Amino acid sequence: MGRLPDREALERARDATIDDVLPGPGDPPLRVLFCGINPGLVSAATGHHFARPGNRFWPVLHGSGFTPRLLAPAEQGELARLGLGITNMAPRATARADELSDDEVVAGGERLRALVAAREPGWLAVVGIGAYRTAFGRRDATVGEQTDRLGTTGIWVLPNPSGLNAHWSRAAMVAEFARLRTRAREQGPG
Numbered sequence: 001m002g003r004l005p006d007r008e009a010l011e012r013a014r015d016a017t018i019d020d021v022l023p024g025p026g027d028p029p030l031r032v033l034f035c036g037i038n039p040g041l042v043s044a045a046t047g048h049h050f051a052r053p054g055n056r057f058w059p060v061l062h063g064s065g066f067t068p069r070l071l072a073p074a075e076q077g078e079l080a081r082l083g084l085g086i087t088n089m090a091p092r093a094t095a096r097a098d099e100l101s102d103d104e105v106v107a108g109g110e111r112l113r114a115l116v117a118a119r120e121p122g123w124l125a126v127v128g129i130g131a132y133r134t135a136f137g138r139r140d141a142t143v144g145e146q147t148d149r150l151g152t153t154g155i156w157v158l159p160n161p162s163g164l165n166a167h168w169s170r171a172a173m174v175a176e177f178a179r180l181r182t183r184a185r186e187q188g189p190g
Contacts, residue, residue, distance in 0.1 A: 004053070005045035010095075013044035017091040021049065022119065023080040030121040031083035031184055032066070035112060037090065037097040037105075037131040037160065044093030048073035049086045054163030056170055057127070063170070064177035087115060089131045096164075102134050109135025116150045123184050124153050128160040143176060145183065154187065156180045 005013070018039050023030050034057075042052040050057035051073040062070040071078055079085060089108035090100050112135065116124055126132040133141050136148070136155075146155040158176055159168040 005042060009045045010041040013041045013093050014095070016044040016093045018044055018047050018049065018088075018093070020088075020115075021076045021079055021084075021086040023083060023085060027080045028083040030085050030119050032123045032125050032180070033085045033087060033116065033119065033121040034158075035124060035126045036086065036088045037128045038088050038100055038108075039091070039093040041093055041095050043073075046073065048076055049088075050161065052163070055161055056163065056173060057161040060161055060170060060173045060177050063174040065181050066177065085119075085121065087112065089126070089128070089135055097128070097131070097160075097162075105131055105134040113150060116153050120151065121153055122187060123156055123180065124150060125156045125158050125180055127158045129157055130160075132157045144179070154183075156183070 016039070022033075036049060039049070040052050040055075043049055058071055058073060061067050066084060067078070067082065076086065089112060090104045091108070091111075092100070092104065094100060108131075112124070129141060129143055133139050138146070138148070141157055143157050143159055146157060148155055158180065159165060159173050161173060
């Protein structure tokens with residue numbers, strides 16, 4: 001990844017947004033759209049999703065078989081050719097997700113519904129059970145496949161790969177991501 005942003009760069013990144021990673025016209029259809037809670041400051045400062053050292057998203061994505069090799073955050077554009085994408089529930093960068101208000105998360109859920117309706121991924125994979133519960137009003141949701149759908153799009157809730165989510169081991173996360181990958185391959189796109 002190179003050098004981390006300094007303290008000033010991180011402070012300038014507060015409240016910034018970063019672009020979604022979505023397949024373009026020449027890429028395969030969007031099979032799985034991964035949705036983080038919101039960008040952290042390192043992600044906002046670098047423009048790369050899940051960029052903070054210690055975040056397990058990229059190693060788990062590879063370990064579960066979604067990517068043929070371990071990608072660095074700066075290689076996030078490689079996901080499009082694999083039919084994968086990344087967005088965030090709430091667009092505003094914060095140091096910690098708990099700095100977001102419930103209203104921001106609910107509004108992010110509405111934006112996410114519109115994005116899913118426009119792009120029609122096979123699966124929406126929300127990484128963060130709390131954000132999913134708040135945005136979708138599903139207080140009893142658990143990790144795994146959800147009974148709800150957004151049109152033709154299935155919904156899967158994954159554990160948050162942040163290093164702060166220590167009660168989920170990397171191996172357990174790999175197993176849960178792999179369950180989604182298997183299900184997505186069984187169902188096919190859309």
